[in-house]
Amino acid sequence: MPLATRPLAPTVPNDLEAFWVPFTPNRAFKKNPRLIARAKDMHYYTVDGKAVMDGSAGMWCCNAGHNRDPIVAAIQQQAAELDYPPAFQFSHPKAFELASRIAALAPGDLDHVFFCNSGSEAVDTALKVALAYNNVRGEASRVRLIGRERGYHGVGFGGISVGGIVANRKMFGTALAGVDHLPHTYNREQQAFTKGEPEWGARLADDLDRLVALHDASTIAAVIVEPMSGSTGVLPPPKGYLQRLRQICDKHGILLIFDEVITGFGRLGTAFAAERYGVIPDMITFAKGVTSGTVPMAGVIVRKGIYDAFMRGPEHVIELFHGYTYSAHPLACAAGIATLDVYRDEDLFGRAAKLEGKWADAAMSLKGTPGVLDIRTLGLVAAIDLSSRPDAFGKRAYDSMEKAFHEHGLMFRITGDTIALSPPLIISENEIGEIFEKVGKVIRQVN
Numbered sequence: 001m002p003l004a005t006r007p008l009a010p011t012v013p014n015d016l017e018a019f020w021v022p023f024t025p026n027r028a029f030k031k032n033p034r035l036i037a038r039a040k041d042m043h044y045y046t047v048d049g050k051a052v053m054d055g056s057a058g059m060w061c062c063n064a065g066h067n068r069d070p071i072v073a074a075i076q077q078q079a080a081e082l083d084y085p086p087a088f089q090f091s092h093p094k095a096f097e098l099a100s101r102i103a104a105l106a107p108g109d110l111d112h113v114f115f116c117n118s119g120s121e122a123v124d125t126a127l128k129v130a131l132a133y134n135n136v137r138g139e140a141s142r143v144r145l146i147g148r149e150r151g152y153h154g155v156g157f158g159g160i161s162v163g164g165i166v167a168n169r170k171m172f173g174t175a176l177a178g179v180d181h182l183p184h185t186y187n188r189e190q191q192a193f194t195k196g197e198p199e200w201g202a203r204l205a206d207d208l209d210r211l212v213a214l215h216d217a218s219t220i221a222a223v224i225v226e227p228m229s230g231s232t233g234v235l236p237p238p239k240g241y242l243q244r245l246r247q248i249c250d251k252h253g254i255l256l257i258f259d260e261v262i263t264g265f266g267r268l269g270t271a272f273a274a275e276r277y278g279v280i281p282d283m284i285t286f287a288k289g290v291t292s293g294t295v296p297m298a299g300v301i302v303r304k305g306i307y308d309a310f311m312r313g314p315e316h317v318i319e320l321f322h323g324y325t326y327s328a329h330p331l332a333c334a335a336g337i338a339t340l341d342v343y344r345d346e347d348l349f350g351r352a353a354k355l356e357g358k359w360a361d362a363a364m365s366l367k368g369t370p371g372v373l374d375i376r377t378l379g380l381v382a383a384i385d386l387s388s389r390p391d392a393f394g395k396r397a398y399d400s401m402e403k404a405f406h407e408h409g410l411m412f413r414i415t416g417d418t419i420a421l422s423p424p425l426i427i428s429e430n431e432i433g434e435i436f437e438k439v440g441k442v443i444r445q446v447n
């Protein structure tokens with residue numbers, strides 16, 4: 001019997017108090033914890049051995065599915081071979097190999113990769129590179145950063161500043177000064193129950209011209225957006241929006257950063273969303289899918305012209321004063337190389353593209369279910385907005401997540417009263433049907 005499916009002696013820890021669970025209502029969780037002991041392919045297994053279908057690739061990470069043999073073997077071998085070399089002034093061969101492989105996947109002249117350990121670090125790195133680049137190219141007055149409402153860029157001070165989620169910002173002071181925001185692109189009246197990119201909304205990119213008129217281009221370093229906002233409820237970009245944003249950035253000499261922490265590595269049917277939309281940003285941040293969630297790893301892919309601008313001055317002097325102790329950690333690099341092999345050998349990005357139609361149809365089959373206000377799909381992503389209970393925003397979705405996990409053997413993510421689905425890219429057509437059948441049952445139960 002495979003390890004993952006072997007029945008387990010219950011291993012609920014005696015003390016749930018010490019661990020402060022992140023982004024989680026701790027008291028509710030500790031009353032009825034959702035504890036996972038093992039995983040294999042499309043499934044998690046709880047501590048008492050129950051199978052749970054993974055409808056969210058963990059947290060948008062495990063695109064290759066769980067505990068894949070070649071990735072596990074690569075990590076084990078690397079752990080036995082080289083644990084850790086200094087990340088500054090020294091390196092190791094697999095760091096260069098993985099960087100070349102990622103650069104080859106990225107479009108255009110996005111040729112150089114700076115490694116970090118989380119999406120939040122990747123975002124802060126990209127923002128710092130934007131500021132430093134403007135400095136080295138003699139435009140040091142460009143210090144303003146532009147994000148977008150309903151954007152999520154992690155939890156560092158840079159990320160929460162350009163991010164557009166009030167709950168993530170309001171407790172933490174003003175964070176970075178000199179930040180402004182574009183409007184978000186969601187409009188239910190215009191786009192409810194649209195599959196893929198909505199027709200309406202490209203003109204919202206023109207708001208960047210308004211911000212330029214307000215602040216002057218000479219003060220603006222960069223614009224950062226998720227090609228598809230994920231964590232605030234899956235907001236696909238309106239048709240033409242990202243292209244328009246690129247044009248306006250070019251017109252004013254503003255760098256464009258795509259935060260592809262979620263959309264990178266096949267989620268939308270291409271290696272990066274930049275490829276799907278035919279738009280080459282100046283930097284791409286990535287994380288999660290690069291190692292299919294197995295070892296923390298993230299980074300920023302930078303266009304050649306930006307990298308080259310730093311490669312001046314005396315050769316013994318550090319060009320960018322930035323980096324992390326665990327940048328390009330050997331375990332993460334080994335996991336990343338093995339993961340990219342699986343993506344290539346199984347054509348998982350192509351598989352996501354092929355399944356997109358079937359996925360969207362299955363999601364839209366829930367239209368008309370009581371309490372469903374909107375459904376959005378893009379690539380292998382879907383969001384279902386539920387009507388909120390009076391005075392209990394978010395409770396209906398929270399209940400649906402609990403019921404799905406404990407009673408239906410299904411995991412998905414929630415944000416507010418939205419259910420978000422983003423399965424591993426190895427999902428089969430039958431499993432797509434199974435997921436939405438279960439989601440439908442759960443929604444009817446919590447109505």
Ligand SMILES: Cc1ncc(COP(=O)(O)O)c(C=O)c1O
Nearest residue numbers: 118119120152153154259261262
């Ligand atoms: C678009 C985006 N950027 C950044 C992050 C932050 O990544 P991490 O949690 O690895 O710091 C996330 C996490 O979901 C994300 O979706």
